[in-house]
Amino acid sequence: MKKRVHFMVTAFRDGFQSAYGARVLTKDFLPAFEAAVNAGMNHFEIGGGARFQSLYFYCNEDAFQMMKTLRDVAGPDADLQTLARGVNVVGLDSQPRDIIKLHAKLFKKYGVSTIRNFDALNDVNNLIDSGKAIADAGLNHEVVVTMMELPPGCEGAHDPAFYASTLKQILDAGIPYNSVCFKDASGTSTPQKVYETIKEARKLLGNDVRLVFHSHETAGVSIAQYKAALEAGADQIDLSLAPVSGGTCQPDVLTMWHALRGTEFDLGIDPVKIMEVEEVFKECMADYFTPPEARAVEPRIPFSPMPGGALTANTQMLRDNGLMDRYPEMIKNMEEVVRRGGFATSVTPVSQFYFQQAFNNTMFGPWKKIAEGYGKMVLGYFGKTPVAPDPEIVKLAQEQLGLEPTTELVVDINDRDPNKGIEAARKALKENNLEETEENIFIAATCKDKGIMFLKGEAKLGVRKGQKQKDASAGSSSGAYAVSVGGKKYTVKIEGDKAIVNGKAYDIAISEADEKAAGSAASSGDKAEVKAPLPGLVLRIPVAEGDEVEDGQEVIVLEAMKMENPIYAPKAGRVASILVKQGDHVKSGDVLIEIE
Secondary structure, three states: OOEEOEEEEOHHHHHHHHHHOOOOOHHHHHHHHHHHHHOOOOEEEEEEOHHHHHHHHOOOOOHHHHHHHHHHHHOOOOEEEEEEOHHHOOOOOOOOHHHHHHHHHHHHHOOOOEEEEOOOOOOOHHHHHHHHHHHHOOOEEEEEEEOOOOOOOOOOOOOHHHHHHHHHHHHHOOOOOOEEEEEOOOOOOOHHHHHHHHHHHHHHHOOOOEEEEEOOOOOOOHHHHHHHHHHHOOOEEEEEOOOOOOOOOOOEHHHHHHHOOOOOEEOOOOHHHHHHHHHHHHHHOOOEOOOHHHHOOOOOOOOOOOOHHHHHHHHHHHHHOOOHHHHHHHHHHHHHHHHHOOOOOOOOOHHHHHHHHHHHHHHHOOOOOOOHHHHHHHHOEOEOOOOOOOHHHHHHHHHHHOOOOOOOOHHHHHHOOOOOOHHHHHHHHHHOOOOOOHHHHHHHHHHHHHHHHHHOOOOOOOOOEOOOOOOHHHOOOOOEEEEEEOOEEEEEEEEOOEEEEOOEEEEOOOOOOOHHHHOOOOOOOOOEEEEOOOOEEEEEOOOOOOOEEOOOOEEEEEEEOOEEEEEEOOOOEEEEEEOOOOOOEEOOOOEEEEEO
16 A cells, blocks of 8 residues: 655745745735645645745735635635744844744734744754744644755765754754654755655654655755655655746646656645646746746755745845846855855755855955854854854954854843844834734834835835746747946846846836937036945935935945845035935945935
C-alpha cells in the first residue's frame, strides 16, 4: 500500500511572493482560491511573510480582511496557515513582546489556524516568546529549523549536525509545537544533506510528530530534495499551482505527482481536477506582469543563496527604481556578504539584509555604507548568528551605526525601546488622528510610515498588471528600444501615453519643444539643491517650507529596497521650497528641496 503524502498549497502566499513580489489583489485571485477549495484541497498558506506588509505597501488592501475573506470561502474546517518570522513576526524589524502577542491574537481572530514560525539565525531564544504566544492564542504552532547551502569553501554551520543541534535546542527549551518544519527558502541544500537532516530529525521526534520539508525550485533541485525528504521520513511537503509554480516558487502539484509515479508515495490527488483549477488560476493572473527571473532556474543561487520569495520582491523594487540593469552585479556581490555575515540563513529578514548590503556595495562601493539591518545583525541585535561574523565587518558596523555589539535577548532590548511596541504605535496613530484599534496598532507597529499612509488613505497602488501577457513567440517586433543616456543603458517601450523604462511605467506627454528651452538650464542662484542620491520613495519630510535648518540636518528620508536613507542639508539656511511630497517616487539626481 502506498504512503499518502500530505501537502500544503503555497500558491496563495509563497507563490504570490515568489512570482509577483507579493503584489496581488485579493479580488483577482479569489476565483482560483474558490476553485481549489471546490476541488477538495483543504490546507493552504494564505498570508504572513511578505503577504502582510505588501498588501499595505503595494496593494492598498487590508491584510486582515484578506485573511477573513479566505476563511469565509474555505469554510471552518480548512487548515489556513500563515508564516511568521519569530520576533520579527511579519516585518523586517524585530518587535517587543506586546506586539508578538498581538500578532498571534489578531491572526487567530481573522481565521488563521496554523502559524509556521522560524528564526532566520536559528537562534532558539527568538522562538520562545513567539512560539508561546502562538500556542496561547489557541493556534497550531509549526516550529521551524531554517536551512541553506553555504557558498563553497564555507563551513561551521548548515550541515546535518548543526540542524540536529538546533532541533535539540528547540526541544530542550520547552517551546510548545504541533509540527516541525525544515525550511530551505533558497532551495539550495543538497538532496543528500536534506536526507541526512530529515532522517536525524525523525529519530529525535519519534514517529507521531508531523515532519515537514519546504523548498523552492530556484536552484533546480527541489524535486530531488522532496524525494530525499520523503524517503527519510517526512510526512508533508509544500507544493504550488501554475502559474505560480516552478522557477522561484515551489514545485507544481502535478509535477510532484508525476515525479512520485512508480514510487511508494502518493499525493492522493485527481490530476484532472488539479488541471482544471490551474486553468482558472492562469486566467485570474493573465493580466499580471511575470518577471522573467521568476520562471528561471538560476545556477548562481547556490553561491548567492537568494530565496525565491525574496528574489522577485527585490527585482520588482529594482524595476520600481529603474535599477534592474544593476541586478546581476548585486546578486554576484551577495556571495561575499553571506560569507562575512555569520551564516544566518538566507530567508527574510536576513535575505533582505544580505541583498540590501549587496545593493549598497554595488551602488556606493564595497563596504562604504553598512545597511542598517545587516549591520545590526552582525552586531547581535537580531540574535546570535551561527558563527561569528568577520571582525572587520563588525568593526565597520560599529563605526557606521554607532552601536556596540550585544548578546542581550532581542525581546529584552525591544521591550525597553520607546520607539517600539503598543504605546509607540498608539502615539503614531494619535498624531495622525487615526482610530486606536488593535488592528491599527499592529499595522502601525509593523508597517510604520507606510502603514500610517495606508490608514490615512494615502497609499498608492504598486501592482504590475493591466494587459494580457504576450506570447513569447510573437517575434521581436515589440516596439522596445535600447537607449543609452550618459553611458547608462535603458530598455524603453512607448505604449500610448506611457513609457515603460526598465519595466517601470511612466506617464508621458509628447509635443514639439522650443529649441532654446531644450538647451537651457535654470539657475539656482544662491540656493542649495538637495538632490536624491539614488532612486526611491519619499518616506518622510521632517521639515516645512520656511523652516531654518542647520548644516547636516536631516531634511528628507527616502526609502529604497526597504531601507531608509536620510538626506541631509548641504548648508545652513531656510527651506525655500519642497518640490516633492510623501509617497512620491523620485529618480537619482532629482531636486527634492531648495535651501537658501
